[in-house]
Amino acid sequence: MYFSLMPRPREFEPDAVLNVAMLRFWERGYRAVSVEDLVKATGVKPGSLYSAFPGGKRALFLKSLERYSRLVVPEKLGELEASDASLAEVRGYFDGLVRDLLSPEGRQGCLLVNTAIENAAEDDEAAAVVRGHLARLERCMTHALENAVRRGQVRASLDCAGSAKLLVATCQGLMVVGKANPDGVLLRAIVDNAFAALA
Amino acid sequence: MYFSLMPRPREFEPDAVLNVAMLRFWERGYRAVSVEDLVKATGVKPGSLYSAFPGGKRALFLKSLERYSRLVVPEKLGELEASDASLAEVRGYFDGLVRDLLSPEGRQGCLLVNTAIENAAEDDEAAAVVRGHLARLERCMTHALENAVRRGQVRASLDCAGSAKLLVATCQGLMVVGKANPDGVLLRAIVDNAFAALA
């Protein structure tokens, strides 16, 4: 009996290519990034790209969204996803957001927010990833607020679930404002006022 | 002496063309709209389009932003820009926003929010229009909140300027959330919680 023969091995790392794609989509948006851009940025020729990522540009985009959710988002959330997170972690998340929006590298905002605006209306799969992200944010913020109530960090009468929904919307809004007007005084005022309502 | 001779008159209304362009950019975004789309939608041939709007597609886009600010925004703001506006008008604006996001025609969100995300980073002129819009929103919300304090509709200790900044961010966030997840229960919960903080 014959065993399958070993083919020529890949000369590039698909994950590295996907990472480049993610970064490009993140900073320029889906439509603004061409496959040729990716070919130039990775050195991987079109044929190899398409055989490594069946479905072409859009598949690469959807995989970029997933990669972003899996690698970038947890880093931004930090300890906010820990089961003992409370008010400090929520505040830390917002402060990190503001810091990012004011730094030269962070002005691209959030890939998932950008996707909500650019693609959600015309791409259900992309919209679903965004919805998943929003639900995840809401979930861990609700949990953190519940801990905060328990520890007396916020008023006991706080509607944790509702406040979490508002905080999620607030951080999306923060990113829209920050993208058009990266003004630290303004952004910090927004965050301060959002948290003043919780105490 | 000779007077200038009369040329052939225009057969289309530039404002009507601009209106079509605005609507397209609004619902699909700048990159997603091609000049050919506009030619088909208006019946105005490329040559005429380019001679009526020097600067081509981008000029048409910038003029669309201005038209949106001048015609659509005041309609959405309604009485919020009146000098005697107070809490009810702020609430009315948010309720209108939610109503729009839930209606089939309003799912496109706000052209200026979409522009903040899609174009602000790479187009300073577009970003400036967006910043102007945000400042306008903040100004009339601050004014309305001051009236609300005077009338005892909100607590006297309210930081009107700060709360207005937060409300502006909140309505941007509302549009991001609504675009990915047009869920009336969720959107209304966000608005309710935003206003609970003012009382």
Added chain:
DNA sequence: ATTGTTTTTGAATGGTCGCTCATGTATTTT
């Protein structure tokens, strides 16, 4: 009717888009 001026027309421009495919190459088995 002729002339001067501006508009309309739509074919054509050169470029870029996402994507495919024939050909050559590297690797491991027989």
Added chain:
DNA sequence: AAAATACATGAGCGACCATTCAAAAACAAT
């Protein structure tokens, strides 16, 4: 060495992009 397999290469596909332009047409004054 030869065969089998998957990969790398990059020229090339048709479609579409924003934009231009030469020619024809419409108007008012002469």
